[in-house]
Amino acid sequence: MITRLLVANRGEIARRIFATCRALGVETVAVHSDADTDAPFVAEADQAVRLPGNAPAETYLRVDLILDAARRSGADAVHPGYGFLAENAEFAAAVADAGLTWVGPPAKAIAAMGDKMTAKALLADAGVPMLPTWSEPDQITDFPVLVKAAAGGGGRGMRIVREAADLAEAIASARREAEAAFGDGTVFIERYVERGRHVEVQIFGDSRGAVVALGVRECSIQRRHQKIVEEAPGLLPPEVRERLHEAAVAAGRAVDYVGAGTVEFLLAPDGAIHFLEMNTRLQVEHPVTELTAVGGLDLVRLQLLVADGAPLPEHARHPSARGYAIEVRLCAEDPTKGFRPATGVLRRFAVPGIDREFGNLQRAGLRLDSGVEDGAVVGVHYDSMLAKLIAWAPTRAEAARTLAGALARAELHGVPTNRDLLVRVLRSPDFAAAEIDTGFLDRHPEVFAPLVPVDRVPLFALAAALSSAAARRATAPVLAGLPSGWRNVPAFPQVASYAAAGGEVEVRYRLDRTGGLAEWSVRPPADDPATRPVASRDDGSAAGRPASPPPDPVTLVSAAPDRVVLEVAGVRQPFRVHRVGSEFFVDGPDGSVSLTELPRFPEPTAELAAGSLLAPLPGTVTRVHVEAGQRVAAGDLLLTLEAMKLEHPVLAPIDGVVAELPVPAGGQVDTGAVLAVVNPQEDPR
Template identity: 80%
Template sequence: MITRLLVANRGEIARRIFATCRALGVETVAVHSDADADAPFVGEADQAVRLPGDTPAETYLRVDLILDAARRSGADAVHPGYGFLAENAEFAAAVTDAGLTWVGPPAKVIAAMGDKLAAKALLVEAGVPMLPSWTDTEGITDFPVLVKASAGGGGRGMRIVQDAAELTEAVASARREAAAAFGDGTVFIERYVERGRHVEVQIFGDTHGTVAALGVRECSIQRRHQKIVEEAPGDLPPGLRERLHEAAVAAGRAVDYVGAGTVEFLLAPDGAIYFLEMNTRLQVEHPVTELTTIGLDLVRLQLLVAEGEALPEQALYPTTRGYAIEVRICAEEPAHGFRPATGVLHRFAVPGVDREFGNLQRVGLRLDSGVVDGSVVGVHYDSMLAKLIAVAPTRGEAARALAGALARAELHGVATNRDLLVRVLRSPAFAAVEIDTGFLDRHEEVFAPLLPADQLPLVGLAAALASAAARRAESRVLAGLPSGWRNVPAFPQVTRFTGPDGEVEVRYRLDRTGGLAEWSVSTPENAVASAAGGATAPEAEPPAVALVEATPDRVVLDVDGVRRAYRVHRVGSAVFVDGPDGAASLAELPRFPLPTAELAAGSLLAPLPGAVTRVHVQVGQRVAAGDPLLTLEAMKLEHPVLAPTDGVVAELPVPAGGQVRTGAVLAVVTSEEDPR
């Protein structure tokens, strides 16, 4: 039996595995990089071993360091989680050779399925349906096609190509990204099925020759070929579920599969199914399977199978119930090409969570998170922060509950994809199951922030009133007087913020009772003023607003007879406001700012730390808006930096290979009329 398990991974999946280990009485060992030294998963393990360094190549991808950590900690088994070395056959073999129990399929199975080209050839003989594929670009005449990495997964190294002119660069880019993520730049090309759905089957095998299908998951809502919304049991045409189960089990039996695995398929609009790949590990989306099958804990099953036990009856004949939907909360900015975001997560609070990392009854919310308040989101690892899962009797109820919890969550300090997820879940097309892998490309409306632009003035007013209340609470002199009180109230209070699209200026005056006598707000979009003394904006009739309550962390406004409560969280100059219509992050500007150096016009700044991998232009070169200037690599992905307008490249201060910090000048593009 396994007595002490080392998890060769980090973040949310490490915490998830530790939760099952605690329930089973198995001791746990974490390994961690220097960047993760204070991460929640490290503190939750019974023992933790440092892997010196920050990057994956220095730490979580070092087989020698992980095996040494197992020896030093007295671990007798290793669980790889997902990502990193989870599908590395050499790692699996090294663990077994070291006399440790490997929680996963045998190395030979991982090797067979890890090479996607070899896997396709093997499974064709087992009768699993396949898409045509190529390794040579010269033989391709029909488009669109999809370039895919032969090793690894998670959408990295994948590119859709619409015509022959794009193919060479797409293959080169995919190779670079795959090599950086998996250490293997091999790619192949597959026919791309437009409006296809991504569906998958959870399989489980044991050492006694049994392979079982535990259900289907729908994973079609994706960004950059990575899943962000997953469902079970999926809304499928009659008979399709059985066909998927049969094909998945045939794939598992063809390689004598052992442990948890996922067989992924593409569902074409005409109902045909095609094998995509087999992931020889636990999947990120495994909670939706657990929550829709009675009594199944997939990590527990992994440990039992690793110990040589046969699959229990509940896995051979799973009883399904209800509907579950999972979303991946990621630190990224969807409106800017899903650019990863970094920083300190000052608050991470989701209301109504019934359970973390565990099973639920028929309805409820489950949270599997790798972060807590104060966690630092850096550039070295994947951008996923947490998974939130809702289970309910029907798909519609699960989507509504999940969207409501997300909308009320307080996610402060780092930009996230929360608003996008809420809009997807509330989309009429999603409700009608009009979904496929191109869903986000066709529905631009889901990229709009939840907070309407016309509500930003009220958010700004709430932020200003909360900041004033905080100053009064901290004041040592005349703390009982209303903020801004004057014997002769001639001038309003003025508070300025940097908002999501520019400066927000709030002017207000309180009367002698602390009530709101007048107010006005100027935003980049519009200006709103009170009828009591302000200059009314021509764009809209201003609402009548009365102040009901103002404390440092809560402001209640009566807006045209309707009370609206705003939760306010201040960290230094940062002000985070969560209201009934959405959330906004503001930065309060100093009343008397110090002079700063002025950036050259046309400067393009690094949105996050990273490395400049390629420079595509030269100083003095004319460029058009949208032309690629350079490529920045961060969080394992390539991010093109494009010319914002027509002009001339005036400066390129960072050479290829150079490291940059957030805010560093990457390039300067000036108009051709610029005298420089």
Template identity: 80%
Template sequence: MIQRLLVANRGEIARRIFATCRALGVETVAVHSDADADAPFVAEADQAVRLPGNTPAETYLRIDLILAAARKAGADAVHPGYGFLAENAEFAAAVTDAGLTWVGPPAKAIAAMGDKVAAKALLADAGVPMLPTWTDEDQVTDFPALVKAAAGGGGRGMRVVRDAAGLAEAVASARREAAAAFGDGTVFIERYVERGRHVEVQIFGDSHGAVAALGVRECSIQRRHQKIVEEAPGVLPSAVRQRLHEAAVAAGRAVDYVGAGTVEFLLAPDGEIYFLEMNTRLQVEHPVTEAVTGLDLVRLQLLVADGATLGAENATDPDRVRGYAIEVRLCAEEPAQAFRPATGTLHRFAIPGVEREFGRLMTGGLRLDSGVVDGSVVGVHYDSMLAKVIAWGRDRNEAARMLAGALARAELHGVATNRDLLVRILRSPEFAAVEIDTGFLDRHPEVYTPLLPAEQLPQAALVAALASAADRRAGAGVLGGLPSGWRNVPAFPQVTRYAGAGDGEIEVRYRLDRTGGLAEWSASAGESPAVTLVEATPDRVVLDVDGVRRAFRVHRVGSAVFVDGPDGATSLVELPRFPLPTAELAAGSLLAPLPGAVTRVHVEVGQRVAAGDLLLTLEAMKLEHPVFAPTDGVVAELPVPAGGQVETGTVLAVVTTEEDPR
């Protein structure tokens, strides 16, 4: 039996594995980069070993350092989690050669499925249906096409190409991104199916030759070809479900599979299924399978690694699926800005109604698998996913309502997230009607609209101002009982200015009467409806708006004010009354949206460019972020060379218009 397990990963999946280890009495070892030294997963491990450096290449992708850490900590087994080295056959072999138990499939099976081009050929011979595939871009004649990384997943290194003109650049870009994420820049191309659904089968194999299908998951709603909403058991005709199970088991048997794996398929509108890839590891979305089957897949991984049979664990019972589960990936990113990753300090992270963290739900409800807590710092070195929130209900509609409600009421302060997008997806009529496929987000731009209507921003700013006034009065050393700003002769209102959503400012003017009631108010943006102040404390404000009481939660950190209300949330920054002078940026300056590295500069100073031309490429959070010319003009400055590191707000380029002679 495994005694001490090292998890060669970080964040949420490390915490998830540790939770099962604690239940089984298995000791745990974490490895961590310098950036992760204070992360929750490090604190929760029984032992932790530092991997010097910050980037994945310096730390979590170093086989030698991880094996040295296992020896130093006395671990007798290694679990790779997902991502990083989880599907690296060399790592699996090195762990086994070191005399340690590898919690995963044999290195031979990983190698067979790791090269997706070779895997397609192997599984085609086993009778698994395939899409047309090319390895040479000059051979592609069927568009649209999809460029894919041969050695990884998670949407990295994937590009949709609509015509031959864009193929070469898509292949080059995909190769760079794949090399950065997986250490292998090999790509291939396959036919792209419009309106296809992404479905997958959880399989499990044991060392005694058994391979079983543990059900189907629906993973069609994606951004950047990466899943953000996952469901089980999925809404599918029974005949399609049966074909998926049979094809997935055939794939597993073709490589003598052992442990947890996932076989992914594309379901075409005509009902045909096509193999996409096989992930030889635990999937991010495994909690939805756990919810509907009652299995702990990590526990099953550990037991199978110790030689147990699937039959002994009753893991292959086809009648064990109960209810419906939906999972969303809560990410630090800005969906309306092309899913630009966000960084910063997560001042508050609270999801209401959570019944279990990392564990199996017994009677339905909400589960949270999170890599962060209050105060966690979200940096640029790793994936943007903060947590997974899972709802398990009697049916799909109940699970969706439960999950959307919890997300809408969550307090997520300090870092931009995709929460509003997720809520709108879950509440959309098309989602309820199962009218979903991999192009869902492209066809429904309305889901990018923030939950809080723009016309309610002034009211949120008033709430922030009233809470701040209450906070000042609570801390006043003299005459603390007087209303904020009260005068015998009420000549002037109080004025507070906020930087709001986007680049706009909101100025709030209000006056309290001698009883502390709201005598008048107005805002520089939008309407100012009649409002009665019911209650104002530093962290709670209750307003009566047209006879309806509305309660708001307020959280202040320095000059930042976070307001959560019944219709949505917003963050504001209180502006100083007398701002200090700052250096004026040159007209046409393009600023770095987040910290990262300039990987390529595509233009030269003095070059004439058109609006939309690619100027340079910024890499952050393992993804490439193109920077385009905002208008026709001339490149006047390129202050950061290729390879240069930048912080948020750094000037990357200056493009002057025709009228500007500079």
């Protein structure tokens, strides 16, 4: 029997495994990098062992260090989680050779499925349907095609190619990303199916030869070929579901599979199914399978039982579904900027209405599997996923509504996230009608709009200013009873300026002697007719700047440092205000706005050269594609920046000449560093 389990992973999946271990009375051991020293998963483990350094290659990917940690901590078993070494056959074999119990499939099965070309050949012989596949680019005559990494998954090393001229660069880029992510730059090419759906089957095998299918998951909503919304049991015709189950079980039996695994398929519009890959590990999206199983499932518990040599229990051999579950992946990234990963301090992480963390639900509700908490530092070394939020309900519509509502009300402060995008996807009419496929986000640009419309930002800025005024009055050393902002010359309003997503916002307001809002105006962040300065009451003007169009009347109901209530056109609207230094996080009825208060008298800063391109986040310049003095056209690739396991292309913003390239290939940069300077091309006339 397993008595002490080391989890060779981090974050949310480590916490998820620890939760099951606590229920079973199994002691736990965490391993952690220096960056993760204060992470929640480390604090929750019974023991923890430091892996010196930060980069995965020197910490979580070091087999020798992890085995040494198991020896020093007295662990008798190792669980790989997902990612890092989870699908590394050499690691699995090394764990077994060290006399430890490996909580995963046999090394032979991992090796067979680890190389996707080998896996395709093996499973084709077992009758699993396949897409046309090529290993050499000169074999391809028809497009579009998909370049894929042979050794990994998670969307890394994937490139869609629609024209032959783009194939060589796509292969080179995919190889670099695959090498960085998996240590193996081998790629292959397969036919790309337009409007295809990504579906997968959870399988489970035991050492007695049983292999069963535990249900289908729908995973078609993706960005960068990575899933962000997953569902179970999926909306499929019964005969398609049966074919998927049969093909998945055949794949498992072909490699004598033991433990949890997932067989992924592409479902074509005509109903044909094609094998994509087999993941020889627990999947990120496993909670939706757990929540929809009658009587509930704990897949981690099943992994531990099977690793101990026990047969699959009867309820897992004959599963049936109940209700519907939807999961979203909440990530630190900016969808409006190409899903660029974000870093920083998570000032607040609070999701309302959570019924369970890391466990099964007994009734309709919400489950949260999170790797972070208030104050967590989101760095550049690891994946951008912060947490998974899962809703279970009797119907798909109820689950989507519950999930969207909780996300919209969540307080996620300090780091940009994909929350607004997820809410809009869940509330999309096409999502409700199950009109989904892997190109959903490309066809629905409207889901990238923020939940708070730009013409509502002024109200959020006003709430921030009024909360700040209330905080000053609460701490005033003298005359604390006077209304905030009261003065003998009332013609001059109070002024506060903020940096918002769309630009600078300036708030001017004046309170009367009772503390009521006498007048206010805002210069909004964008010079757009829909967002011109707005004012309330009196003559509709603000410091000589006419307000157009006239706004709805606004009345101040109450103001406190952390909560402001405004009445807009007769409707009361509360705004929760969280201030950290100069940062204001304002959560209102329709979403959240982040504001940074600007100093009245800013310090002078160095002026950047015109045409400077700045690093959007810390990372490494992996490749420079141009030379100083070279002419480039707008959109040309200048260099490639690698951060948070992904490549980020830096493109020329205009036609011009490359004036400077201050960072060579291999150079490390911080946010805001100058990567290149492009001078505009002079008009020859």
